[in-house]
Each structure stands twice: as C-alpha cells, then as structure tokens.
Amino acid sequence: MILLALAIAWFLRMAPLDRSSNWDLRWQRSLYTFLFPPLLLIMTALAVLTMGAEGQMLGWNSSWFGYLLSLSLITIPTGLLVKLGFQAWRCGQKIQTYPQHNLNGQTVYLLELELPYIAQIGFWQPKLVISRGILQLLDSNQLEAVLAHEQAHLDRRDTFCFFWLGWLRSFTLWLPQTENLWQELLLIREIRADLKATETVEPLVLAESLLAVAQEALNPATPCFGTPLFAASTPDRLTQRIDAMINVQQQPQNSFYCYWLWVFLLLIPWATIPLHS
Numbered sequence: 001m002i003l004l005a006l007a008i009a010w011f012l013r014m015a016p017l018d019r020s021s022n023w024d025l026r027w028q029r030s031l032y033t034f035l036f037p038p039l040l041l042i043m044t045a046l047a048v049l050t051m052g053a054e055g056q057m058l059g060w061n062s063s064w065f066g067y068l069l070s071l072s073l074i075t076i077p078t079g080l081l082v083k084l085g086f087q088a089w090r091c092g093q094k095i096q097t098y099p100q101h102n103l104n105g106q107t108v109y110l111l112e113l114e115l116p117y118i119a120q121i122g123f124w125q126p127k128l129v130i131s132r133g134i135l136q137l138l139d140s141n142q143l144e145a146v147l148a149h150e151q152a153h154l155d156r157r158d159t160f161c162f163f164w165l166g167w168l169r170s171f172t173l174w175l176p177q178t179e180n181l182w183q184e185l186l187l188i189r190e191i192r193a194d195l196k197a198t199e200t201v202e203p204l205v206l207a208e209s210l211l212a213v214a215q216e217a218l219n220p221a222t223p224c225f226g227t228p229l230f231a232a233s234t235p236d237r238l239t240q241r242i243d244a245m246i247n248v249q250q251q252p253q254n255s256f257y258c259y260w261l262w263v264f265l266l267l268i269p270w271a272t273i274p275l276h277s
Contacts, residue, residue, distance in 0.1 A: 001269065002066050002073070005044035009037030013176040017184060023195075023244065027188045034165065034181040036262055038172045040269075042077065045070035047269035080170045088123055088163065095127050103130070104147055116213050120150050126159040137212055145197060145206040152196035158189055187237050191244045203245040214238055 018029055048070040098109035108128045111117060116134035120126040128150055138146065153159065162185075169182050197206055 001044055001048055002041075002069050005040050005269070009041055009175060012037050013178070017177070017180060023188055023191055026184070027192070030181050030184045030188065032262060033177070034185060035168065036266075037175055038077075038168045039266055041073055043266045044269040045073035049074065077167070077171045081167050084163070084167055084170065092122055092127070095121060095129060098129065104144060106147065118146055118150060120153045120159050122159055123163060124157065124160050126154065128154075134213070138209055141202075141205050142209040142212065145201040146209050148197035148201045149193050149206060152193035153189075155196070156192065158193070162186075162189070187240065191241055194241055194245050198245055207242045207245055210238060210241060 012033060015033060017033075019026065021029070048066055052067070095109050098111060101108050101110050106128060108130045111129050111131040113131040114133045114136075115131060116137045117129070117131040118134050119129055121129050128147075134146070135143070165182075165185065169178055172178050194206060
C-alpha cells in the first residue's frame with residue numbers, strides 16, 4: 001500500500017504545470033497537484049498503522065517494513081509541524097515587542113527598517129507589520145493601495161492557509177516539482193490579493209507601488225509566516241502581476257468545484273482496512 005501510494009504521488013507530480021489557463025484554474029490545478037500526493041501518503045500511512053504489522057490482506061502478509069515506513073511518514077511530518085508551530089509562536093511574540101501605530105484606521109506594528117517592507121504576519125489573526133522605509137518610499141495613495149493588498153490577504157486567511165501548505169512543502173521537497181508548485185502558489189496568492197485590492201484602489205497605483213518596491217531590490221527573507229508585498233516576485237513574475245492588474249477582465253469569476261472531488265479519493269486507503277485480517 002505504501003509503495004503504491006508513493007508511486008501515485010510521484011506520478012502525479014510529474015505532470016507539467018499548465019500556465020496557459022486563467023488564474024483561478026491555475027490555482028485549482030496547482031493546489032491539487034501540490035496537496036494530493038502528500039495527503040495521500042499521510043492517509044495511507046495512517047491506514048497501515050491502524051491495521052498493524054501483522055496479518056494478511058488479499059493473500060499478502062503484513063510486515064514490519066511497511067509498518068515502520070508508515071510510522072516514519074507520520075512522525076517526520078509531526079516533528080516538522082511542531083517545529084514550524086514553535087517558530088510561528090516565537091515570531092508572534094517578537095512582533096508584540098514592536099511599537100504600535102494607527103495607519104489609515106488600521107493598527108500596524110512598526111519595524112525599524114530602512115528598506116521597504118509590509119506583510120501580514122501570524123496565523124489565524126495575523127498582525128500587519130510595516131517598515132519605516134516603506135512609509136518614506138510611498139505616497140499616501142500608494143500606501144493605501146498596498147494596505148488594500150494586505151487586507152485582501154487577511155480576508156482570505158492566506159497566512160493560515162500557507163502555514164499548512166508550507167508544512168506540507170517542508171517534508172515533500174523530495175517529490176518532483178514541489179518547489180515549482182510552491183512558487184506558483186505564491187505567485188497566484190499575490191495576484192489574487194492584487195485583483196481584490198483593485199476593487200477599491202486604482203490598479204495603476206498598486207502597480208506603481210510594486211515597481212517602487214522592486215526598484216529597491218528587496219525580497220526579504222524572514223522566518224516568520226507572512227505575506228510580504230513582494231513575495232515570489234522575480235522580474236518576470238512582477239510583470240505577470242502588473243499585467244493581471246491592468247487586464248482586469250482576467251479576474252477569476254468561476255469556482256472549479258470538480259477539482260475538490262479528489263478529497264474523497266483520500267478515503268480509499270481507509271476503505272481497505274476491512275480487507276485486512
């Protein structure tokens with residue numbers, strides 16, 4: 001069962017990324033390809049652990065090899081989850097030490113950094129962290145635009161969702177295309193926030209803000225779990241974000257629920273438990 005799950009996970013990850021569709025479809029496909037393989041491995045490992053190391057299934061003898069392999073597929077992700085959770089907790093404690101300010105009616109935590117930086121950092125209720133450098137760089141209209149972008153992240157609970165996605169990434173780097181899919185999800189996350197922000201601010205103003213930050217050549221590395229304005233933005237990806245904002249007709253309108261039917265496939269390993277004796 002474990003080897004079959006590994007083969008399926010590897011095969012699904014070998015599929016090439018489709019970058020010709022609209023953003024919503026790209027998100028659904030990338031999320032499916034990113035999520036399904038590791039979740040299948042976890043569910044299969046849990047089913048094997050439930051059945052134990054002894055007995056038979058369809059004439060095949062159970063063994064300690066499959067049992068211990070399943071145990072490792074559970075203990076390693078669990079350990080990484082504890083580590084990431086502790087890092088997130090420490091990050092939240094550190095942010096609490098930053099001075100608070102009221103900016104356009106929002107409570108922000110001021111980071112004494114000359115380089116421009118703004119991000120929602122945290123878990124379910126993230127804190128908005130902003131550097132002194134971005135306050136000096138952007139005018140009032142541009143600042144309003146980036147605040148709208150960060151509010152879009154908050155509305156979608158992106159920090160919460162990407163904490164869990166980052167956890168799955170941490171123990172599946174050995175699977176094909178893990179990093180490519182991760183970068184794709186980061187890009188589309190930012191585009192979704194850009195498009196949501198353009199409902200209340202001018203797209204060109206937000207695009208100018210992105211370019212202003214890009215000219216500072218800032219792509220900050222932070223151990224915190226946040227959504228920096230300039231995340232995953234190489235020059236090519238920055239161009240894609242600006243194009244998506246300007247061509248507002250590309251904003252996704254449809255939900256592809258069929259892509260979530262695969263969740264039921266994750267229950268298949270549990271359906272094999274009655275076959276074990």
